[in-house]
Amino acid sequence: MSQLLASIRNLSVRYRTRDDVSYAVDQVSLDIQRGSVYALVGESGSGKTTVGMSLMNLLPDEADILGGEVWFGDKDVLTLNDNELREIRGRRATMIFQDPVAGLNPVIEIGDQVAEVLTTHLDMDKRAGKIAAIEILTQVGLPDPQRVAKSYPFQLSGGMCQRVMIGIATALRPELIIADEPTASLDVTVQAQILHQLDTLRREQGTAILLITHDFGVVSQIADEVGVMYAGHLVETGSVREVLASPVHPYTHGLLAALPRLDAARQDLYALPGNPPDMNEPSRHCAFIPRCRKAMQQCRDVGPPQLTSIPGQSGRSVACYNPVWQE
Ligand SMILES: Nc1ncnc2c1ncn2[C@@H]1O[C@H](COP(=O)(O)OP(=O)(O)OP(=O)(O)O)[C@@H](O)[C@H]1O
Ligand SMILES: [Mg+2]
Structure with missing residues (x-):
């Protein structure tokens, strides 16, 4: 039986910069089970670090939380004072920073x-x-x-x-490690050692890991679940095995199709043509339309798709009006 450790509900975060704003995370929800590895993947700027930082209420001053809750056990960390946060940070949850x-x-x-x-x-x-x-x-x-x-x-x-x-x-x-690109600057041998070390902690201590990465090789090696982020939105979630075998969001599908071989040691996401959008206003339609080969008129006529369960596939969700089922 899996046991819920941490849970993000409808989190939206906007950054203020000197002369602009950036809608970095929009309505993101995810659950992290004890002893499991949840991988958050997506291109640069998709909001992964922002989601990871929110789990320990570590967002910088220029970040405004527009809405949502971040539960760690029975506490909403966004409402805790510094003393209460000290009980969690370092003790119950630690973060391996991207820098x-x-x-x-x-x-x-x-x-x-x-x-x-x-x-x-x-x-x-x-x-x-x-x-x-x-x-x-x-x-x-x-x-x-x-x-x-x-x-x-x-x-x-x-x-x-x-x-x-x-x-x-x-x-x-700790009960939770937020590992933000933990192996990005390491060579393949050391990367394997570190992944092994994280995996051992998970197996022996029941440590849960939020693994932030753009490397599908890493995802396939140690993650149980995966959430794919695009421009601040979670667009596809599910078990790693199923998402890698049959991705349904055109973005995930494109990313995986662009990989030469899934089992190769290191696989970057950046092979997909085009660029993510500016995020200086909330998206009025699906943010992926300009790069999407499945976009239809309907996608342009309505608001952004919500992450919804895929019928008949337990534990999988997608935010898309025209998913890729079988090709
Ligand atoms: N401190 C900040 N001030 C202003 N904007 C920020 C700040 N931190 C992040 N952003 C913006 O928020 C968006 C999401 O950033 P975030 O760092 O969460 O993305 P990421 O998915 O972790 O990217 P990467 O793969 O490059 O680490 C980006 O558009 C980024 O420019
Ligand atoms: Mg980051």
């Missing part, structure tokens, strides 16, 4: 940063924290962990910083 260098403190040695997180959140004194920090740096495959521990973030490569972040996020054994 690993920005996720670390530039003026503190790596070993001290890792140790500090451990002593703050776990029952550990300073000395034990320092020893455990070296162990963690070793576990994430960093060569010469003693030297890394004595380094500052700017002395390490982006990939090395990312491994430090992964070490910190997993060491706390």
Whole structure:
């Protein structure tokens, strides 16, 4: 029996910039079950990081939440104060940030940063924290962990910083890890190690993972469910196996058809022709129309399609007036 850990309901987020606005996330709903991996995929700018950050109420000041709820257990994190949020952040949920260098403190040695997180959140004194920090740096495959521990973030490569972040996020054994492109700057061997480490946590500790990625290779390796995002909307959801085998949204279909081989090690999404739309006003029609080979007059006459269950296919949904059934 699956058990719900976190749930986003009808989340809409808009960013304010100096002279414009961006409707980054529109009416997104998704459920994350304990011990499962939910992959959020989509092109750059589709709103994945915004959704991930909202789970820990980490959105920056320029983000306005226009509506929705974000439940973690029995708490709506969007309504919690800082003290209540501290109970969740770091303890029950951690995030591996897309920009690993920005996720670390530039003026503190790596070993001290890792140790500090451990002593703050776990029952550990300073000395034990320092020893455990070296162990963690070793576990994430960093060569010469003693030297890394004595380094500052700017002395390490982006990939090395990312491994430090992964070490910190997993060491706390949270109930949920939000992993934002956790392997994007790593080579294939290290990527496999990190995915294995995440998968072990999930199996042994029951950790749930929201995996944000544009790499279908990664999705097929460890995710259970997938949500495909386009221009701030979730356009298709379902089990990874079924969505990869028979995608029904023309966007998902196009992305997967553009991949030469599904089982190849790394597969980027960016092969689809055309570009996503500007998001400086809420979409009045389906945002995918300009790139869609299945668009009909009806799509242009009505509002954006809602994500709805696919008849006869349990657990799958699509937001489209003219889905691809069989071709
Ligand atoms: N701090 C911000 N201020 C203004 N606009 C922002 C900010 N963060 C994100 N946006 C805008 O919101 C939209 C969604 O951004 P988001 O970072 O969530 O996308 P993403 O799917 O994670 O993209 P990527 O794959 O490039 O990481 C984009 O149009 C982006 O430009
Ligand atoms: Mg992002």
